[in-house]
Every structure is written in structure tokens, then in C-alpha cells.
Amino acid sequence: MIFAKVIGTVVSTQKDPKLTGKKLLLCKETDHSGKPLDTYHVAVDAVQAGEGDFVLLTYGSAARMTDLTKDAPIDAVIMAVIDEVTIEQEISVTPEQVRPKGME
Amino acid sequence: MIFAKVIGTVVSTQKDPKLTGKKLLLCKETDHSGKPLDTYHVAVDAVQAGEGDFVLLTYGSAARMTDLTKDAPIDAVIMAVIDEVTIEQEISVTPEQVRPKGME
Amino acid sequence: MIFAKVIGTVVSTQKDPKLTGKKLLLCKETDHSGKPLDTYHVAVDAVQAGEGDFVLLTYGSAARMTDLTKDAPIDAVIMAVIDEVTIEQEISVTPEQVRPKGME
Amino acid sequence: MIFAKVIGTVVSTQKDPKLTGKKLLLCKETDHSGKPLDTYHVAVDAVQAGEGDFVLLTYGSAARMTDLTKDAPIDAVIMAVIDEVTIEQEISVTPEQVRPKGME
Amino acid sequence: MIFAKVIGTVVSTQKDPKLTGKKLLLCKETDHSGKPLDTYHVAVDAVQAGEGDFVLLTYGSAARMTDLTKDAPIDAVIMAVIDEVTIEQEISVTPEQVRPKGME
Numbered sequence: 001m002i003f004a005k006v007i008g009t010v011v012s013t014q015k016d017p018k019l020t021g022k023k024l025l026l027c028k029e030t031d032h033s034g035k036p037l038d039t040y041h042v043a044v045d046a047v048q049a050g051e052g053d054f055v056l057l058t059y060g061s062a063a064r065m066t067d068l069t070k071d072a073p074i075d076a077v078i079m080a081v082i083d084e085v086t087i088e089q090e091i092s093v094t095p096e097q098v099r100p101k102g103m104e
Numbered sequence: 105m106i107f108a109k110v111i112g113t114v115v116s117t118q119k120d121p122k123l124t125g126k127k128l129l130l131c132k133e134t135d136h137s138g139k140p141l142d143t144y145h146v147a148v149d150a151v152q153a154g155e156g157d158f159v160l161l162t163y164g165s166a167a168r169m170t171d172l173t174k175d176a177p178i179d180a181v182i183m184a185v186i187d188e189v190t191i192e193q194e195i196s197v198t199p200e201q202v203r204p205k206g207m208e
Numbered sequence: 209m210i211f212a213k214v215i216g217t218v219v220s221t222q223k224d225p226k227l228t229g230k231k232l233l234l235c236k237e238t239d240h241s242g243k244p245l246d247t248y249h250v251a252v253d254a255v256q257a258g259e260g261d262f263v264l265l266t267y268g269s270a271a272r273m274t275d276l277t278k279d280a281p282i283d284a285v286i287m288a289v290i291d292e293v294t295i296e297q298e299i300s301v302t303p304e305q306v307r308p309k310g311m312e
Numbered sequence: 313m314i315f316a317k318v319i320g321t322v323v324s325t326q327k328d329p330k331l332t333g334k335k336l337l338l339c340k341e342t343d344h345s346g347k348p349l350d351t352y353h354v355a356v357d358a359v360q361a362g363e364g365d366f367v368l369l370t371y372g373s374a375a376r377m378t379d380l381t382k383d384a385p386i387d388a389v390i391m392a393v394i395d396e397v398t399i400e401q402e403i404s405v406t407p408e409q410v411r412p413k414g415m416e
Numbered sequence: 417m418i419f420a421k422v423i424g425t426v427v428s429t430q431k432d433p434k435l436t437g438k439k440l441l442l443c444k445e446t447d448h449s450g451k452p453l454d455t456y457h458v459a460v461d462a463v464q465a466g467e468g469d470f471v472l473l474t475y476g477s478a479a480r481m482t483d484l485t486k487d488a489p490i491d492a493v494i495m496a497v498i499d500e501v502t503i504e505q506e507i508s509v510t511p512e513q514v515r516p517k518g519m520e
Contacts, residue, residue: 001336001354001388008136008191012160014151015184016170024105024160026136026189032320032338032352040136042105042160046385047326051192056324056336056354058387061165061373065385066328073150073169073183075162076105079385080327085338087320088363112240112295116264118255119288120274128209128264130240130293144240146209146264155296165269177254177273177287179266180209216448216503220472222463223496224482232417232472234448234501248448250417250472259504269477281462281481281495283474284417313440313458313492344424344442344456358489359430368428368440368458370491373477377489378432391489392431397442399424400467 002041002057003030003082006049010042018072025049025078027057032085043076044069056080106145106161107134107186110153114146122176129153129182131161136189147180148173160184210249210265211238211290214257218250226280233257233286235265240293251284252277264288314353314369315342315394318361322354330384337361337390339369344397355388356381368392418457418473419446419501422465422494426458434488441465441494443473448501459492460485472496 004027012024022044029039034054043057046066055078063077064070108131116128126148133143138158147161150170159182167181168174212235220232230252237247242262251265254274263286271285272278316339324336334356341351346366355369358378367390375389376382420443428440438460445455450470459473462482471494479493480486 001386003352003354008189010136010160010186011188011190012184012186014153016150018169019184024184026191032354040107042107042136046328049326056322058385060387062375062385062387063166064169065330065376065383069385071169073162073166073173073181074105075164075166077385080324080331080336082322082324084323085320086323087338112293114240114264114290115292115294116288116290118257120254122273123288128288130295144211146211146240167270168273175273177266177270177277177285178209179268179270216501218448218472218498219500219502220496220498222465224462226481227496232496234503248419250419250448271478272481279481281474281478281485281493282417283476283478313490315456315458344426344458358432361430368426370489372491374479374489374491377434377480377487381489389489392428392435392440394426394428396427397424398427399442 002059003032003034004028004041004055004057005030005034005036006051006053006055016073019074022068022072022074027055027078030054032087041076043078044072044074045078047078047081049078049081054082056082106163107136107138108132108145108159108161109134109138109140110155110157110159120177123178126172126176126178131159131182134158136191145180147182148176148178149182151182151185153182153185158186160186210267211240211242212236212249212263212265213238213242213244214259214261214263224281227282230276230280235263235286238262240295249284251286252280252282253286255286255289257286257289262290264290314371315344315346316340316353316367316369317342317346317348318363318365318367318390328385331386334380334384334386339367339390342366344399353388355390356384356386357390359390359393361390361393366394368394418475419448419450419498420444420457420471420473421446421450421452422467422469422471432489435490438484438488443471443494446470448503457492459494460488460490461494463494463497465494465497470498472498
């Protein structure tokens with residue numbers, strides 16, 4: 001799943017009939033702390049997410065596993081609004097500086 | 105889903121029978137504002153998109169969820185022509201320069 | 209879908225039974241004009257493509273949508289030999305130099 | 313499949329009903345020796361993995377193949393805690409320095 | 417499909433029940449000539465591949481198309497041991513130096 005923030009909407013009139021009634025949201029990928037990254041995503045909203053919400057996206061056939069999106073031609077859905085991300089054991093991205101537990 | 109613009113067509117005679125009657129369009133990926141990026145995509149057109157149209161593509165098994173593309177050996181379909189992309193809360197891609205709303 | 213040229217064959221004796229009778233072709237990815245890129249692909253041939261042919265590959269579950277490849281453990285198939293790619297509206301990859309139609 | 317270490321949890325109240333009762337874990341990708349890499353993953357835990365565990369993730373429709381995750385809108389699951397990775401024939405990543413067996 | 421060489425094994429006791437009896441092999445991706453690349457893969461072995469074997473991996477739902485791996489939470493399988501890769505028409509990766517057949 002991918003962390004993202006909702007930043008806008010995508011409007012389309014000329015579209016596949018199965019997209020009718022589905023809200024397409026423009027999202028910006030973030031890291032786990034909500035810090036924005038460079039990638040944008042368009043996803044159907046299955047959880048009434050609002051502008052600015054910190055959300056989780058799921059890609060692929062998983063995107064059609066909500067009641068709203070069943071059988072629709074879409075490959076990304078917002079399926080959770082995030083309350084909190086808790087990190088109990090942070091691991092530095094610089095391997096030389098750490099000696100992760102259990103890896104000595 | 106992926107933003108793209110339709111820029112051409114791909115013609116094939118020697119092909120899988122399930123591709124018969126499906127238009128293969130050459131698309132150039134764009135960002136959310138329609139600005140062209142470096143990546144090209146070939147996708148079946150399910151919404152009568154025309155040359156120059158700003159469209160949404162969906163990849164994977166989702167590409168076979170339109171009536172036209174059911175069971176066809178394709179992994180990308182154009183399923184919407186975009187009218188408008190509205191951004192209500194832009195987040196800069198340079199984290200150091202911004203203090204995104206809700207992230208202070 | 210991905211543009212590629214057929215450049216060779218992959219031979220295997222010790223393989224899953226469902227691969228029997230399927231030709232594995234080595235392909236080199238190309239751009240839309242047939243110019244070779246750095247990436248290689250191995251795909252099952254569903255359209256009797258020959259060495260040097262300019263073809264389209266499809267990835268994922270789509271690869272099992274041809275009669276030949278149904279239920280086989282493969283993730284890529286050649287499903288079309290390309291006759292022609294026609295570009296009616298080229299968009300430069302250098303955004304600063306262009307003002308794409310409809311994006312002013 | 314992807315090597316990762318469990319480093320935290322993701323909590324969500326406003327979510328798709330099928331996510332209820334599923335624990336979302338924040339994981340950091342590692343190499344095969346458990347050394348942390350830069351990429352983060354969010355995955356459902358299907359094997360009661362704990363903080364700091366060295367695990368395997370599987371992506372895509374495979375993520376819904378556990379009893380816990382059947383039909384849920386998720387694209388990543390932790391399906392194994394790793395005891396040991398044994399390398400019998402290491403191959404350097406610098407081709408010039410090696411002459412892999414059978415490739416002379 | 418992906419070229420790789422088998423270089424080790426991954427052992428797990430705490431795992432999804434559907435993984436029981438399936439051998440997880442550590443593989444290193446190679447190019448079409450068997451030259452090692454930087455990427456590692458973990459895949460279930462469906463063809464009794466041995467250490468050092470030059471193999472083909474398939475990803476995604478395709479990984480569950482062997483009798484051994486049906487319905488298992490895995491996204492990669494080894495489904496062929498390669499005997500030989502034959503290249504009849506090599507195309508240089510430096511486009512300026514070649515004029516591929518049929519592209520003049």
C-alpha cells in the first residue's frame with residue numbers, strides 16, 4: 001500500500017459507464033510521516049476521504065475489492081484514512097551507522 | 105491510473121483474434137497538468153478518445169473490466185477523457201521549502 | 209503494452225508442464241519507432257512472430273488471455289506484430305520548448 | 313517476494329469494512345541479509361509478526377491468498393517470518409570480478 | 417519473465433499454512449547471458465531447480481499457475497531451468513550505431 005495525501009479531484013464526463021458515481025481523487029505520494037514525495041496518483045475514493053487527508057492507496061486487482069469499485073476499470077483505490085503511524089524500531093537508511101537487532 | 109495524451113495509433117494485422125475491433129492508441133504520459141513526460145504507453149481505447157485528448161489509463165487486470173476489452177490479452181485501457189483536474193491543496197515537491205498544511 | 213523486437217529464443221527442457229509447446233522468445237524493448245532500448249524481455253509467442261519482428265508485448269494476467277497461454281505460469285506474451293505506428297501529434301519531451309494544444 | 317523488517321504500525325479508523333481486524337504493519341525493505349534499504353512498505357500481517365521481525369512480503373493478488381486477507385482491498389501481506397537465509401553460491405554484483413560457474 | 421541464477425535458500429517456520437512444502441529459493445537476477453545483475457528475488461521452486469541453475473522466474477498471478485503453487489500467497493515462481501539462450505539478431509543498445517532491419 002502507498003501513503004498519500006489527497007490534493008485535488010479529476011473530473012471526466014466521457015468515461016466508461018462503470019466509473020459513474022465514483023469520485024476520482026488526485027493524490028500526492030508521501031513518506032510514512034506524511035512528507036510529500038514527487039509522485040502523483042489518481043485513485044477512486046472508497047472511504048469518503050477529503051482534501052488534505054493522509055490516506056492509504058492500494059493498487060492492482062485489490063482496487064476492485066471494495067463494494068464501490070467491484071468490476072470497475074480502475075487500478076487504484078483509497079481504502080483507509082490514516083489516524084497515526086507509529087514507529088517503534090526505526091532503522092537508519094545508512095547501513096554503516098546501524099547494527100539492526102538480530103542482524104549482528 | 106495514469107495521465108496521458110493521445111498522440112497516435114498502432115496498427116497490427118497479425119495479432120491475437122481477441123484484439124480484432126479494438127483500437128490501439130499511442131499515448132504519451134503527462135503530469136496532472138497535461139505537461140508531457142518521457143514515457144509512452146500503448147492502450148486500447150474504450151471511450152472513443154481522439155488525437156490530442158487528455159485521458160486516464162488504467163493498467164493490469166483493470167484493463168479488461170470494460171465491455172469492449174473483456175478477456176482480451178491487453179494490460180492497458182483508456183477509460184476516461186479528462187475534463188478538468190482541480191488542485192485545492194498543492195504540496196511542493198521540495199519538502200525543505202514548504203510547510204504543508206497539517207504537517208507542521 | 210510494450211514495444212519490442214524479437215531477437216532470439218530461450219530453450220528449456222526442465223520446466224513446468226504447462227509450458228510445453230510454447231515458444232519462449234527473447235525480445236529487446238524498443239521505443240515507438242522501433243529504436244532499441246536497454247531492457248530485455250522473455251515472452252511466449254502467441255502470434256507466430258519471427259526474428260526481427262517489431263511486436264507488442266502484454267504483461268501480467270493479460271498474458272494468459274490467449275488460447276495458447278490460458279492457465280500457463282507466464283507473465284508476458286507477444287500478442288501482435290506491428291505494421292505501423294502513426295504519430296499525428298508529437299509532443300516534445302522537453303516541456304519548456306512546447307505549448308501542447310489545449311494546454312495553453 | 314520482498315525482504316523487510318517490521319518497524320511500526322499504521323492505525324486507521326475510517327476505512328473499508330473488509331480491513332476490520334487486520335493489522336497494518338509498517339515495514340522497511342531490506343536486502344537478503346536484513347540490511348535496511350530506503351523503501352518502506354505497508355502490509356497486512358498474516359503470521360503474527362512482531363516489531364523487529366525479519367519477514368517476507370508478497371505483493372499483488374497474492375496478498376489475498378491467506379485466510380485472513382481473502383477478498384480484502386489490500387495489495388501486500390506479510391506471509392512468513394524468516395529464520396535464515398543461506399547463500400551457497402554468491403555472485404558478485406560486479407561482473408568484471410567474477411566468472412560465474414557455467415558462464416565461462 | 418526474468419532471468420536469474422539460484423544462489424541460496426530462505427527458511428521460515430512461522431508462515432502461512434499454504435507455504436508448507438514449498439521451497440523458497442534466493443535468486444540473483446541476471447541478463448540474458450547469465451551475467452549477474454544487482455537485484456535479488458525470492459521465488460518458490462516449481463521445477464526442482466538447484467543451486468547455480470540458470471532459471472526463468474515469473475511474477476504476479478502467474479506464480480500461482482503451477483500445480484505446486486495454486487492458491488498460495490506467493491508472487492514469484494521458478495518455472496523453467498534454461499538450457500540455452502540463442503540470439504540471432506542482436507541489436508546494440510546504442511541506437512546511433514545501428515540501423516535496425518525494417519526501421520530504415
